[in-house]
Amino acid sequence: MKRRTFIAGGIATAGLAGAAWTTGIFSPLLANGATLATNAFSERLPIPPLLEDLDNAADSARFALQVQQGSRLFFQGKKTSTYGYNGNFLGPTIRVRNGQRFRINVKNSLPQTTTLHWHGLHLPAKWDGGPRQPISSGSNWNPDFTIKQQAATLWYHPHAMGLTGEQVYNGLAGMFIIEDEVSDQLDIPKDYGKDDIPLIIQDRRFLNNGQFAYVQNRHDVMNGVIGNYLLVNGAMQPVLSVHAGLVRLRILNGSNSSIYRIAFANQQRFQVIASDGGFLERPITMDRMLLSAGERIEVVVDFSATSLGKQISLMVDQVGGNRFEALRIKIDRAAETAVKIPGHLRPLDRIPASEATVKRTFIMETMGMGGGRMGMGMMSGGLSINGKKMDINRIDERVRLGATEIWEITNRAAMMMRMPHSMHLHDVQFQILDRNGKAPQPHEQGRKDTVLIPPGESVRIISRFRDYTGVYMYHCHLLEHEDDGMMGQFEVIKA
Ligand code: C2O
Ligand code: CU
Ligand code: CU
Numbered sequence: 001m002k003r004r005t006f007i008a009g010g011i012a013t014a015g016l017a018g019a020a021w022t023t024g025i026f027s028p029l030l031a032n033g034a035t036l037a038t039n040a041f042s043e044r045l046p047i048p049p050l051l052e053d054l055d056n057a058a059d060s061a062r063f064a065l066q067v068q069q070g071s072r073l074f075f076q077g078k079k080t081s082t083y084g085y086n087g088n089f090l091g092p093t094i095r096v097r098n099g100q101r102f103r104i105n106v107k108n109s110l111p112q113t114t115t116l117h118w119h120g121l122h123l124p125a126k127w128d129g130g131p132r133q134p135i136s137s138g139s140n141w142n143p144d145f146t147i148k149q150q151a152a153t154l155w156y157h158p159h160a161m162g163l164t165g166e167q168v169y170n171g172l173a174g175m176f177i178i179e180d181e182v183s184d185q186l187d188i189p190k191d192y193g194k195d196d197i198p199l200i201i202q203d204r205r206f207l208n209n210g211q212f213a214y215v216q217n218r219h220d221v222m223n224g225v226i227g228n229y230l231l232v233n234g235a236m237q238p239v240l241s242v243h244a245g246l247v248r249l250r251i252l253n254g255s256n257s258s259i260y261r262i263a264f265a266n267q268q269r270f271q272v273i274a275s276d277g278g279f280l281e282r283p284i285t286m287d288r289m290l291l292s293a294g295e296r297i298e299v300v301v302d303f304s305a306t307s308l309g310k311q312i313s314l315m316v317d318q319v320g321g322n323r324f325e326a327l328r329i330k331i332d333r334a335a336e337t338a339v340k341i342p343g344h345l346r347p348l349d350r351i352p353a354s355e356a357t358v359k360r361t362f363i364m365e366t367m368g369m370g371g372g373r374m375g376m377g378m379m380s381g382g383l384s385i386n387g388k389k390m391d392i393n394r395i396d397e398r399v400r401l402g403a404t405e406i407w408e409i410t411n412r413a414a415m416m417m418r419m420p421h422s423m424h425l426h427d428v429q430f431q432i433l434d435r436n437g438k439a440p441q442p443h444e445q446g447r448k449d450t451v452l453i454p455p456g457e458s459v460r461i462i463s464r465f466r467d468y469t470g471v472y473m474y475h476c477h478l479l480e481h482e483d484d485g486m487m488g489q490f491e492v493i494k495a
Helices: 164-169 181-185 218-223 376-380 479-483
Strands: 060-075 078-085 094-097 101-108 117-119 144-146 152-157 174-179 196-204 229-232 239-243 246-253 260-264 270-275 278-286 289-291 296-302 311-318 323-333 358-366 383-385 397-400 404-412 421-425 431-435 450-453 458-464 470-476 487-493
Touching: 060 094, 152 164, 152 246, 152 296, 164 479, 174 196, 174 246, 196 311, 196 323, 218 479, 229 323, 246 289, 278 296, 289 296, 358 397, 358 421, 383 470, 404 421, 404 450, 421 458, 450 458, 470 479
Parallel strands: 060 101, 094 174, 196 246, 239 323, 358 404, 397 487
Antiparallel strands: 060 078, 101 144, 117 152, 152 174, 196 229, 246 296, 260 289, 260 311, 270 278, 270 296, 311 323, 358 383, 404 458, 421 450, 421 470, 431 458, 470 487
16 A cells, blocks of 8 residues: 655644645556646636525525536546536535525435535534435425624535545535625725635546546545646636735635645745634735645735736645646736735634633544554554544534533554544634644634644644534544544533
């Protein structure tokens, strides 16, 4: 078995500025991965349309999504079979406001079961859209709840038992944006599709006949399916035209299992303004970022010093994999708005560690073939949390409603399998207390729902469990790991 080398050195603890910028350690072009010709930089970046609100009252929003099969021409003359929401690949952007009643009809027109999970939303368990809420082929699902959280860039995707990875790979994912009075008032770019751009970054691997080459063998499960083609909003190496002013990018690592390092080819700096769950207290200047599968980050880039006509490339590196020129940003017109990034964004309601009354520990473990702990690892495929694989009939943790808890999550790396994991909790936005005992970097000090746990690291997070009782998931967001059982259930119970 090939090993996916993970250069953890300093990524999480020493700051990204000092992180090793390694590429080409190991080619992810594995069994059955084809190299097909593309027309790079000929297509405009597609902007997922905003989904129409079928309700014209200000305090409520009603939507309709159809989960369907489709196809797409990623390569000339080779049609790829795909899945999409209201279309062939990916889905429209859903935009709501804090306080709104949210209703949606989800119709499953796929030939198989799916679910629709609202990644990052704080919501009643029965509308979470995890594996406990299957929508069988041909049926409808009608969530109805109130948005109770601040402005943020979230997303939605399927989450059916054992099918998440494959369905996301086929194209099921979309952005979910919450706005509120703070995002309204902040003087930041907010014209969707013009200077406020969603970027769903994913990689894919194809067969020679143009079909997606999803999991081909056990290696793909353990390593994650790592692609050799990069898609942004479903397009390969597209071009985006913007003005010579401030541009906001809402970036989602929507890949199945890749960890991305993202930077501009010209080392252009940018300001990070938001993490998974909303605005940071103040913008953080950076020149590269690290995003694990499922994470989001919002940045504002200032192109006012760029001469008109110039193109700046956004580079995306898979940790331990390929380097891609993902997107060319063409600065093709004078600045249309004269805004300056505010120095303060939103105060953070920081949860003090002393508030926690319960501590839990989670060991994410990958036992490699022939690695240390033989036997069980080989039999069970080696991916587990606290030694267990997901069982929908078992509740792993019981949390009291209203409690504040600290969860210590450790990626116990074995000799042969140094895998990163990406821990995600449903229902809550947590805060990172520390990584290996050290304070997280400034851009990781805000609200989070997904956190990278490099091999050998321990991360402590703190969270309040409020408003709703019921069963939610926690899992590795490397979707091949999740589908293989690296997932558990916590139930919030009446205090
Ligand atoms: Cu984005 Cu449980 O998932
Ligand atoms: Cu989620
Ligand atoms: Cu994992």
